[in-house]
């Protein structure tokens with residue numbers, strides 16, 4: 211079962227190598243060409259994803275013999291014919307499958323039905339159908355005219371003059387004709403005239419390139435006229451290797467830049483595409499370079515390594531995205547980190563992709579706090595300052611690229627929750643595994659333990675030694691309790707207390723706590739009355755939930771030391787180091803007693819001891835977030851250790867962890 215959402219921690223760096231999955235565009239084109247060609251084709255590097263599975267199973271239903279093993283496939287070409295005269299074909303949401311298959315099947319004629327997911331039935335295909343009808347192909351719309359599902363009948367193929375197709379909605383219509391029409395060019399030239407300005411030209415280049423590999427050289431005049439010469443025949447090249455996916459590369463290339471913003475990153479290299487790639491989306495790396503990224507090109511790799519010398523941020527500006535419609539979405543994310551607004555133009559095709567991507571992008575970027583403007587075919591994104599970022603749950607609209615793009619937002623100052631992360635399976639089922647492998651979260655050291663075990667003192671000393679921020683989570687429970695006592699809110703009124711906790715206008719500055727314009731010393735909240743009230747309300751699930759996001763918002767670069775009861779078990783379960791700090795009850799009572807006296811809070815040792823046992827009991831026995839060591843916590847008993855020794859022990863544990871990571 212796929213999870214409903216995925217939580218991404220804030221990131222501080224990136225580094226490493228990613229072997230890219232095969233290109234979706236190339237995989238599906240090669241599969242179809244291999245099926246139509248004469249001879250057997252061995253394909254390597256094939257993408258294994260929803261969209262390619264749709265194509266594979268359609269070809270199988272059409273009677274094409276094929277074997278698949280991992281990223282390799284062996285296809286026995288049908289020499290221009292699909293053996294099955296009829297088939298019902300589910301095309302999912304794969305535009306790269308339905309469009310060329312429609313063309314090939316319509317030209318052959320038969321009894322075929324092509325349909326997909328509901329969104330597929332909203333994506334236009336009328337321009338392709340119109341073009342095919344010029345040849346006498348029989349294609350009917352089952353529902354709304356201009357959209358799938360389609361029913362294909364017997365073909366009365368005839369060729370009289372040029373065939374025209376619109377190029378300004380989707381270049382896949384032209385691609386579909388180019389892939390299928392060589393079957394009809396045995397005796398005469400087939401001429402395709404493009405109406406309107408052709409968009410996504412690099413994708414048409416991929417088509418022409420692959421046709422050449424299969425023995426067909428299309429001649430073109432500009433981008434308006436394409437001639438498939440008489441005598442053309444699709445012939446298998448024998449073996450063909452699929453390049454890595456250049457659009458998928460864009461997320462990692464961006465990570466190699468954003469991961470260096472805190473100077474904690476290393477280069478990120480994508481393997482499988484390089485300077486000789488036939489995919490237009492490699493131009494994304496050139497755009498990134500123009501914006502100030504440091505980029506290295508190899509024959510089979512591209513690498514990014516932060517910003518060019520002397521730059522402090524990526525540049526903004528206006529970017530024409532006509533040639534890189536998919537990778538352009540990634541630019542909408544890097545724009546958040548630029549030093550000026552970025553305007554993406556010529557992205558009208560976004561409106562008819564997996565979702566209306568202009569609308570989806572604008573809506574989700576706004577959730578992060580970004581100011582966004584948009585028009586029919588453009589989007590302007592204003593950068594976010596560190597204090598403007600908002601944590602958000604990002605809707606992904608069943609669009610793999612929305613999910614992959616927004617993973618990059620975790621380089622900002624926010625917690626990001628990605629809804630329906632499984633949608634990446636359309637083109638990149640292992641995306642998040644690769645993303646986690648090459649990124650480094652902002653580190654957290656969680657120190658949990660019973661009262662007066664020394665958590666607070668150790669946490670602040672460790673934080674100071676490492677230059678990290680420090681969160682004394684108990685203070686948040688104490689503040690809520692203090693506010694409740696002052697406002698006369700009953701300590702069992704769960705709803706009122708949760709409301710109080712959720713709206714605590716608390717801030718921490720210069721070692722002091724600020725609440726409602728009042729400034730506190732932590733010691734002022736240390737009275738036993740407040741402590742007892744804190745532990746009472748801390749047993750209420752609603753209060754704990756209300757403080758959850760606030761606690762997580764303290765995780766910011768360069769790192770956090772958090773102390774409390776459930777830092778390692780609930781709030782930061784992915785903390786890099788978890789310490790469970792204990793000491794005998796007697797020594798804790800004595801420490802607390804001395805602490806209270808030294809802070810001017812009168813106390814009696816016996817009472818302190820009794821209250822401490824009472825609090826231990828309540829903290830360990832409550833139903834939610836009970837005090838207990840996380841399974842992966844280091845147990846540290848400080849009964850016989852001085853403060854300094856305890857701090858040193860924790861720092862040694864951290865150094866050991868850090869060495870392992872490096």
Ligand SMILES: Nc1ncnc2c1ncn2[C@@H]1O[C@H](COP(=O)(O)OP(=O)(O)O)[C@@H](O)[C@H]1O
Nearest residue numbers: 661662663664665666667801805848851852853
């Ligand atoms: N290892 C230790 N040895 C001696 N005193 C300690 C040690 N750890 C903490 N203390 C003292 O015990 C008191 C309680 O520590 P604190 O950090 O407030 O505990 P907690 O946050 O766990 O309640 C403080 O006065 C602190 O200086």
Ligand SMILES: Nc1ccn([C@@H]2O[C@H](COP(=O)(O)OP(=O)(O)O)[C@@H](O)[C@H]2O)c(=O)n1
Nearest residue numbers: 661662683684685687744745748774775776
């Ligand atoms: N993460 C946390 C921190 C504190 N608390 C509660 O808040 C009370 C006060 O926390 P604290 O850390 O200031 O208490 P001390 O251990 O310093 O006495 C504790 O007794 C806990 O019941 C919690 O439940 N979870």
